[in-house]
Amino acid sequence: MSRSDDSDSGYFFLDPAFTDPARIRRERQKARELRRTPWWRNLVAKGLCHYCGAQFPPAKLTLDHVVPLARGGESTRGNCVPCCEACNRSKGLETPAERLLRDLKQDDGPGEES
Numbered sequence: 001m002s003r004s005d006d007s008d009s010g011y012f013f014l015d016p017a018f019t020d021p022a023r024i025r026r027e028r029q030k031a032r033e034l035r036r037t038p039w040w041r042n043l044v045a046k047g048l049c050h051y052c053g054a055q056f057p058p059a060k061l062t063l064d065h066v067v068p069l070a071r072g073g074e075s076t077r078g079n080c081v082p083c084c085e086a087c088n089r090s091k092g093l094e095t096p097a098e099r100l101l102r103d104l105k106q107d108d109g110p111g112e113e114s
């Protein structure tokens with residue numbers, strides 16, 4: 001019953017489907033549809049960024065995939081979170097905790113003579 005069409009074409013090892021552009025496009029489309037749901041509107045109406053926890057106007061929040069689409073993530077409610085512009089840009093490089101630590105270190109810079 002759970003046979004997919006792929007068994008015909010002979011590739012069911014690993015998952016080349018993850019990086020398949022057609023799949024990414026499909027998931028992006030799903031994300032677009034998700035953004036129109038009351039569920040998502042409620043989330044952004046709260047204005048909280050999932051990563052830094054700061055508050056933003058709903059228009060400033062974007063939909064972010066916790067597990068990137070290219071790594072097998074899907075446009076499901078469990079994998080989509082509101083994200084502010086700054087976090088969106090720095091995401092993928094550092095975790096929020098790492099970024100916090102770096103900011104603390106920078107505050108601790110020169111200027112204080114003791």
Ligand SMILES: [Zn+2]
Pocket residue numbers: 049050051052053054083084085086087088
């Ligand atoms: Zn943020």
